[in-house]
Amino acid sequence: MKFGIVVCPWCITARGVRLEAKTALCPKCGKRMNLKKTRIICEVNSEKEVAFAVMKHNTKLKGGEEIYARDLRLLGEKEADDILGESQDIYLEVIKKISQIRGRDRRIEAAVRELCRRLDGFTEDDLAEVLKQIGIIKNHDCSEYIDRLMADNVIYRPKNGIYKCL
Secondary structure, three states: OOEEEEEOOOOOOEEEEEOOOOEEEOOOOOOEEEOOOOOEEEEEOOHHHHHHHHHHHHHHHOOOHHHHHHHHHHHHHHHHHHHHHHHHHHHHHHHHHHOOOOOHHHHHHHHHHHHHHHHOOEOHHHHHHHHHHOOOOOOOOOHHHHHHHHHOOOEEEEEOOEEEEO
């Protein structure tokens, strides 16, 4: 199965698609793209390569190519994969699981529940990474979402810095 990377023309966010598909839904803005009319940036052969390519293109689109290039030069691509490793895979699995959910609040709550299920408790950094990758936040500050989730009795804090679902 071949995969490709396309950029949403409305919100300028890269995403992976199966090349045999006719349309794709943007996970950030929710608009449907016609893949016959959308330019394919690159083609890859596996889902893991798709995730890495989407991360690379979104970083470039958001103006972080200097940081990305520096990190890869320092680490080398193999070491970058080793360091991203398991935690990055968990984030990608969470994003994949919540990608079809509509509505910002419902996506955030689904991300929190999925992080709790996979990690048995999560940190603010874990949630920030997932929210950043799906385009809800731009920096690593998700404290307002955590406060709202705690007020709505969705999560609680059993230890300082660790959150769990109710």
